[in-house]
Amino acid sequence: MQDQSEASPCVALDAATPEVLGDDAIERLRAIAIQHGAVAAGTRIFRAGEPFRAIYGVRIGAIKAIRYDGAGEEQVVAFHLPGEFFGLTGIHSDRYVNTAVALERTAVCGLPYQRLFHVANDHPRLRRQLMRLMSGVILTEQDQYAAMAGHTADARLAFLLLDLRERMSRGGALQDRLRLPMTRAELGSSAGLAPETTSRVFQQFRRRELIEASGRNIRFLDLAGLRRLAVPLTHPGDGSGRTTAA
Amino acid sequence: MQDQSEASPCVALDAATPEVLGDDAIERLRAIAIQHGAVAAGTRIFRAGEPFRAIYGVRIGAIKAIRYDGAGEEQVVAFHLPGEFFGLTGIHSDRYVNTAVALERTAVCGLPYQRLFHVANDHPRLRRQLMRLMSGVILTEQDQYAAMAGHTADARLAFLLLDLRERMSRGGALQDRLRLPMTRAELGSSAGLAPETTSRVFQQFRRRELIEASGRNIRFLDLAGLRRLAVPLTHPGDGSGRTTAA
DNA sequence: CGAAGAATTGACGAACGTCAAATCGAGTGG
DNA sequence: CCACTCGATTTGACGTTCGTCAATTCTTCG
CATH class of the missing domain: 2.60.120.10 (Jelly Rolls)
Structure with missing residues (x-):
């Protein structure tokens, strides 16, 4: 795999x-x-x-x-x-x-x-x-699409961060640190959010001690907490990993 | 075609x-x-x-x-x-x-x-x-995805209606009447909107005389107006029609 | 070191979700 | 064929979330 x-x-x-x-x-x-x-x-x-x-x-x-x-x-x-x-x-x-x-x-x-x-x-x-x-x-x-439609800014960004974490650890163990390659504005745009909203959600995640974030460097502190926030993505009976994207 | x-x-x-x-x-x-x-x-x-x-x-x-x-x-x-x-x-x-x-x-x-x-x-x-x-x-x-992310309820539904109109007229001329196969709730869900919001946007479209709508029967009155509302979907140099969906 | 872009923060308003109630409409059983 | 019933739709009121505008601070890179 x-x-x-x-x-x-x-x-x-x-x-x-x-x-x-x-x-x-x-x-x-x-x-x-x-x-x-x-x-x-x-x-x-x-x-x-x-x-x-x-x-x-x-x-x-x-x-x-x-x-x-x-x-x-x-x-x-x-x-x-x-x-x-x-x-x-x-x-x-x-x-x-x-x-x-x-x-x-x-x-x-x-x-x-x-x-x-x-x-x-x-x-x-x-x-x-x-x-x-x-x-x-x-x-x-x-x-x-399903993760974005009809969900709060929190849920969208939590989903995106967890998704990026998985995809950026291809071939290795999942890291709890990662360096985002994109700006807040770009991350927000991909989630249909304004840059300011994205920034505020990051602050909120920090206050709740879900992540550390200085600039583009992210550290995951509470994965379970993030997963509770994020949209579940129920692929029933799914044990497999994710795939490439378009 | x-x-x-x-x-x-x-x-x-x-x-x-x-x-x-x-x-x-x-x-x-x-x-x-x-x-x-x-x-x-x-x-x-x-x-x-x-x-x-x-x-x-x-x-x-x-x-x-x-x-x-x-x-x-x-x-x-x-x-x-x-x-x-x-x-x-x-x-x-x-x-x-x-x-x-x-x-x-x-x-x-x-x-x-x-x-x-x-x-x-x-x-x-x-x-x-x-x-x-x-x-x-x-x-x-x-x-x-691009049509939904970061756009107002108006824009999303205008896009959806125009999209459905094109797809429901396969092989024939585009109709200005159509019967929606789905409920307002389902239409809204696919756009990430609450049923009530969907209904209100329909009312607004009626007031602005963009469409007539009684139940699931839709009649397009002002296509140009709808297109102005909807997200443009710029496929540069694109003269072709749409395709099948997943 | 300086400058341009990125990120943050605050204040405000508009857009949208939620709860609740009333009305409408299509299909069903008598 | 008609009354009934359940779901769909509409409407109103209200609160929350999020976008916008603006100003400030921080980074990064030349």
Whole structure:
């Protein structure tokens, strides 16, 4: 279930091991994957409206997927962390619909879609893995939606923090410290909250001794308390972990 | 682009014509598709936690995908209209994560996933179509999310009504009348709003002469006005229509 | 060291949820 | 066919939550 994201998530699609995909598929994926070097914070990987060419995996760093609201206001649609894939919506539209921006120094790898499709032509197990990957993205999307709709600012942010904690500890034990790659404003935007509200909820969490937070550095003090606040996300009979996001 | 949903959306995957899929693929899809008879409102197609077997398409009627919030409160995740597919999240989890309930007299067709996968083994174009389908679902999910997050009740409901109008006129010209398959409470829940708020916004729309509404029957009086209210959904350089939803 | 952006804090008002009660409407059994 | 009944919808009153505007402090990076 764990992976070595830093190596290349594009070759370990959705945490698939070589045993799952087969050596030949791994080999050919490696051949078509484009390993991009690290880029600075603020770099755009692609922009909304550009023709779709490849899906991307995060190797190091973090990505935000954003849209521009009517008034040109930025709205965060999702965050993408190491081991996760993004740009998948382009498959349907032949164009990217979101803009992808690096939140910090970030390295991604690209899988040109046409070539990926050709490789999949020879590898049923890769095909199955791709379907699982996309299904997992739909799932995370729905989880996020359900966690936000109709809940208080407390519940949304508690959910987001716990979610980020899980996703940022891929392949290792869950940490009780983490460094957020995004600003309060970006975190709030992804939860449909104003920056000030986000900041106030952080203060409240501190007062209640649920977390310590100095700037972007977070320390979890009371996980049980946070979980009580957050939306439960009842996946009945679910023992498995989370998946990559769009 | 149009389809004959009532015949069988399972054979016209995501509005794919026979020319797109090829006659043989169509034939084999027809062979594995299970055409279920119409069921009464309130019937559960599947429940969260049940083992995943098939993805479903809506032929006639409407489906709501729901989850149960911590306190056992029902939360609407999505609506599914004729021609659209649901149950796709099961691919990842091997279980259904939502419960699917018929909102009115509804007929669906099932595509057993293992068999579908086998058919796709022989048909690259079907594989491509499946990827497009799932990508489209991710896209609609994100659209919905972006339209709800951080916007007023007015904007959310205006968006939802316009969205339902488009989706309920598949294959035909857009109607300015439609009959909503869901209650105010369900509509509100899917937008993260209380039933009372939903009702009040409807009253406001009536006073402003944006719509007529008696019970579930809606008539659009001022589309331009509604669009001004609703969230723009800027898909830059986008001339295409919408897609099926999860 | 300085500057620009990020985070915090306060005050205020608008938007929305909650509780409660009244009305409407569709389906049902007699 | 009609009265009845249960749920859906509406309406009102009220309190809470959250967004907005504005000012201040803190960080980070050049």
